[in-house]
Amino acid sequence: MEIFAKMGRKKPMHIIKAQELSREEDDSVKLSLFDLLCIGVGCTVGSGVFVLTGDVLTVAGPSAVVSWLLAGLVCLMSGFSYMELSSRVPTSGSTYAYSYFALGEAMAMIGAVCLTLEYGISAAGVARSWSSKLIETIESYTDADLDVLHFWYTDPDTADMDAYFDVLAVVVMGLSTVVLAFGLNMGKIVINLFTVAKVCLVAFMVIAGFAAWPSTGYGTEAYSSTDEFLPYGIGGMLLGTSKLFFGFIGFDEVACLAGRANNPRKTMPLAIGGTLLLATIISGLAQASLSGMIVPCDSHPDWNEQNPDAVQCSTSPSFADAFRLIGWSWAAAIVSFGEAILLPIVVLLAFIAQPEMMAAMAVDGMLPSIFAKENSKGNLTMGTIISGTAMSIIAGCVPFDILWDMISLGVLVSFCLTNSALICTRLSGPEGNNKITGCLIFIWAASFSGEYMLWKGYFEGYFDSGVDNSTLNDAVLYGAIALIAATLLVAIGMTFMFKEVEESKAETGRVFYAPLVPLLPVVGINLNFFLMAQISWINLAYLAIVIAVSLVWYLVYGIGHSAREFDDDMPALDHTNRSSQSSQARRSSQSSQARRSSRRQSQYLAESLKAHHKDEEINESTVELAEDLEPDSK
Template sequence: MGVRARVLRRKPIEQLVHPGGGLQKTLGVGHLTMISIGATLGTGIFVVLGEAVPAAGPAIVLSFVLAGFTALFSALSYAELAGLIPASGSSYSYTYATLGELIAWVCGWCLVLEYGVSVAAVAVGWGQYVNELLDLVAGVRIPDVLSQPPGAGGVVNIPAVLIVVLAMLVLLGGAKGSARTNTVLVLIKVGALIMFCAVAFTAFKAGNLKPFYPLGLAGMSAGAATLFFSYIGFDAASTAGEEAKNPQRDLPRAIILSLVVITALYCAVALAAVGAMPWQQFEGSEAALSRVLTDNVSGAIWPILLSIGAVVATTSVVLTVLYGQTRILYSMSRDGLVPSLFAKLNKNGVPYLNTIIIGSFIGVLAALVPLGALADATSIGTLFAFLLVNLAVIILRRTRPDAPRGFRVPFSPVTPMLGVAFCVYMMFSLGFATWVAFLAWMVVGLAIYFSYGIRKAKV
């Protein structure tokens, strides 16, 4: 088989849906929904308002709606494909069935970037939230030498390593136990945000919402562009396709339901925040929600409870995104594109070597590397994967129109085409440094594929 034929070969849907043996089916629609909410609802909402409100003013509430609407196009495509191809590889598997092996590898490599670097970034954020909580409760902080990486005033970020190791140990216990742990964490962090809304609304002043569009519609759109990345993660349930009890029915429901819950919660938090504190005061505030409670509400207990919610929120994100990373590499390993050790399972049906290797690598990354602009590359990798998923829906509607679908994207192909357009727009709104990091990552990935994957692939 020539090189051209190899890079264009596709994997039959039937082979993706019934790979034979492997992971245990233990997850219901509740678990799947909580996985998506757990991966999405994290550091974004706790820090993003300080960046987005100055760009949009009180119209930040509608910015969340617009960003959620943008994410909805890709969410609908994920819902259709997750029901049609319930494989652990998520968008990697979908593109393998539609766009060929090379594009599938590129998509999988993007997901490795998205999930791996974002776990490290969130782990670093977890350490910062722990320091804030210790300061509020006991007036102490972990010294920078032990809580910051080299180049940021420290030697090693021990808290970041700790949370990655804890998540890794939970995952080694099995998918069902991990899902139960995540469900508890999600309920706590949702409760913390509902608590914030209830308390902040006691300081609500209607005058803080006037004028509603101080920076015009352009400001609202700019706020939406910033906020879009708070929605990244809703696709995490699709990485659990092979561990779902009824994937054709439950995966589409989980993806759509998680996006609806997240959007409603984001809008309520934004309205409570800008109603309690004038929008001009959000400028430069990294812990915007905590500041709203500290400056506008009486009672020292509320910022402490919110900080606990922030610690729990980031814990849940580390757990669910690390889970997704291991399942994607499991699928790529089973297909022969990466070494077979990533697909070896223990007695609990967990890819244990995969989990240990990836957890260790991410732990080192979080401990020693100031992520900076590299973390922004997670966004471009995510958007590229979203783009490919929307294209896959269009292609499969033509090539496999009669394949059973638990959910169908309405108004196709217009809806997925709009999803492609929004993804392209968002990608080109990212900075030059992000594109350089992304292209460098792609060069490394293509080198690995053409030296290893193209020869070892099992189709």
């Protein structure tokens, strides 16, 4: 059907290159490798160190240090895909751009929804989290009652979540919008300063934590034996890995800023890989320090009686709590107020990619052109204000628990899309391959089913101390393992059945190459679905509703305004007509179609550039830029 052919339309590489060149030639703000690392580290090193390091101790104990390393490796499975695609498709949009190039328009729209959850909605969620943290910190050191800043729309005594209008969350989200609306140059200065300050705070926490070991009466004992290091066994360490994976959310955000980067083909893989490496090292050191400072009461219920001269155990482990227990109230104050002061930068960091992604969609015709309009200084002012206003409303009204699970699901689906896009880029090429598509559909279906069976049908009960393990159904476990193994066998089979397409080979030596494709991307897809399975069904239903609404928007608006709508070089639409022609006539027809297609896309690109640079005049050479980059159009 014609509508399905349109939904599968892909964005040609020569258009992407034309947009890349137009970005290189303009005088808008550029991001260096240091800028991108500050954005990546600023996004990932935040709640992971301040919150998750304490939470994971009650699940994994000191072995949480290894959990951080394993979580970093899990992220790397998908990180490799981002590193290669960010150098192959060096344009703004991240998963949206990769999906549009390799999977088609409809999948690109789904990718855009997932990125909105990761960027804009994440910023709103962090704003609410910061508001609660600030109020808690101020109230713990003063007699102030700041609950008046929360306007409950349910009974606060019976509510099981933060069901209130949050004034402070709206304020910090609004301020982030204002900073970004003034331009990326101002934004990156603020981000770099706050990120350096945050790293300095974490360095203080780590150094002071190690220095406090002798005062705790615990210290090196945390690593003295297997029983101490693994109080909850290997299972606890693996469960900790699942929790800590979300401490790396944001590492891929730098990929959405490729259009603003200096030399993105070289810079982006370094920025993504560097972010993962630095986040793993910093978080791992913080975890090692905290593990020797504090004793969780859950794993050591008799600690206080058996060690009266040592530090008391804690029911809610954290750096601030650890410093208080050993009498270092000054250090606890530095940590508490430092976190409250620096956490707002995560709001700005999470939101910074949202206008860029929406601008990329507007350039492609998937959103109104106002989101792509830049002022004379190259700032996406209107798009920033519109999206920032929407996120401020969400930050004020929607409970954090709902936001967090939706964010996590969006991130994991976007990872799966990026892994799939890399497989298609390597093995399918721009024309597509139905066999590759069939393999990916099977991998998604089998992986989703297998991982949900593995967690919901077995591991969820296995890790629940209140469930008798003898009641677990081993048949469910074996069935899940069989499905997961089938996806890996298909990936291995694809390696031998399909060769890398010529378009991909042509980039050899110019782009970063991820190892073991398609096996590692399929491993990444399985790991992502396993983590998704740990989120409630109701939130999965919420995500399905959001995706359905976005597809309705696509069918009503995007499919008719898309730049690809002007491209009549679509094999799926004119296959019947061309098949009746002689080979010579077919070549002539294809050449003519390519010229018309390239010209239409060039004209659309020129209109998009006018939207980007409304105060500049677009000359004829710019109009023909995309056509010049397409060899078949000559």
